[in-house]
Amino acid sequence: MSFSSDERAVNPIPPLILALFVVAMGVEVMFQLGTRGIIGGPSAVGWRQAALTDYGFQGQYARFMVETGQLRPEFLLRFVSYPFVHLSFTQALIAGVMLLALGKFVGEIMHPFAVFVLYVLSTIGGALAMWALAGDSEWLFGGFPPVYGLIGGFTYLLWVRLGAVGASQVQAFRLIAVLAGLQFLFGVLFGFAPDWPADLGGFVFGFALSPLLVPGGLSALVTRLRKRG
Template identity: 80%
Template structure:
């Protein structure tokens, strides 16, 4: 997707995406201060672990909702809260930086609220994929599934643009292919993480919902991308 540098520099990060970044890093800051005894007293050392248990996602929560039909708020909130609790500062920082970068890229085409909806849909899609493919007791934490959803949105926009130019649309999938290859390499070297279904589900959801979120739908998006070429 080729946008001129002046337009890219002037185009701000969607405000709701910026707000999500601030909230996520704010939570991480509280964890860091608590772990160092700077706030909250001695019990603050366990804040991160408590938050992971209270706001992380497991497939068993979705199974309970599906089997009982009881819409327990404390279970439902986990479909949306898990991206805001991370197992480490490094995970939070990497996810946050990718959120800002990809939110800005996608926001160069989609409306700010549409980018936010893409984030929310991908968050839920990641949790559902974790339920469907992952183990019932495998935990899901961190902001990577919605980030992969933004990658899905970016891939879709690039896929449409390449099609409008008559170029090979396979090129649109280079970013996700590169990330998948990196995950494979790190998995071989350091062990595979159990939350990979959520990343895949986030990407698939982002790609799938993007046609509905693009301004004017698919046809208007093609015309817009042609004009920006």
């Protein structure tokens, strides 16, 4: 998609996406300071592990609620809390940078609140996919599933834009194809990450939900993209 510099200047990162980035990185900074003994005392060394256990997602919590019919708040929280706890500073930083970049791109078309809704629903979709494809025992941490949801939104917007100008819409999937290829390469070299179903789920949810989050629906989106072309 091509946008003028003036359009980019008046389309900053959606505030709620920026707030999500600040919260996630704030949690990570706290872990780093605690590990180094700067805050929290000796017990702070275990903050990360405790947070991963308390706020990470695992399929067993979803299965418990389905089988018992009990919607327990502490289990429901895990569907949206896992993106804020990471295994390492590197994971948090990469996910955070991608969040800002994709939030900015998608926010150039969608309303800022719609971008936030896309993030939240992709987060939940990633957890559901993790449960469906990885079972009950695998843990899910980190902010990549909702980032993949934003990639799904970006892919959808680009897909519509290419269709509006008569170009090949297959090109819209270039970004996700590159990322999938890199994940496959790293998987072959270093072992496949068990949380890949969540990334896939986040992307699918993001792509599928995007038409519902554009003001006026698909027809309005096509008209708007044609004007920007």
